[in-house]
Amino acid sequence: QAQLVESGGGSVEAGGSLRLSCEVSGFSLDYQVIGWFRQVPGKQREGITCSMPDAGPTYVDSVKGRFAVSRDKVTNTVFLQMNGLKPEDTAIYYCSTVCTSVAGPEHMGGKFSWGQGTQVTVTS
Secondary structure, eight states: OOEEEEEOOEEEETTOOEEEEEEEESSOGGGOOEEEEEEOTTSOEEEEEEEETTEEEEEOTTTTTTEEEEEETTTTEEEEEEOSOOGGGOEEEEEESOOOSEEOHHHHSSSSOBOOOEEEEEEO
16 A cells, blocks of 8 residues: 655745655555645645656746755655745645646545645745
C-alpha cells in the first residue's frame, strides 16, 4: 500500500526558506512521478511541481526560479526546497502520486495516494 508523509512545514518570514520532505513507502521512486500541490481554504488544490523518474522536473510559473524539487532513492524521499518565500505561498502543501495542474475529484477519490499535508505560513 502506497503511503506518503510530508514534513518540514512551519512559519517563516518573507524571503526565508523551508525544505519540505515527502517520505514514500510501498512503491519505488524509480518508476513513480511525485507531484507537489498546495491549497488554501476555499480554493482548489494547485499543482506546483512534478518530479519524474526519467525527466527533469516541471514547475508552475509562480514558483519557477524559487522552488526546486529533488528525489533521494536511498531514503525514498522527495524534497521541495522553497526559497524566496512570499506571503502568497502560505498554504497546506501536499505530495501525491499524481501530477496535474489542479487536483479534481478524479484525483482525490482513491486512485492516487496523498500525504496528510504540512502547513507553510509566510509572514510579511
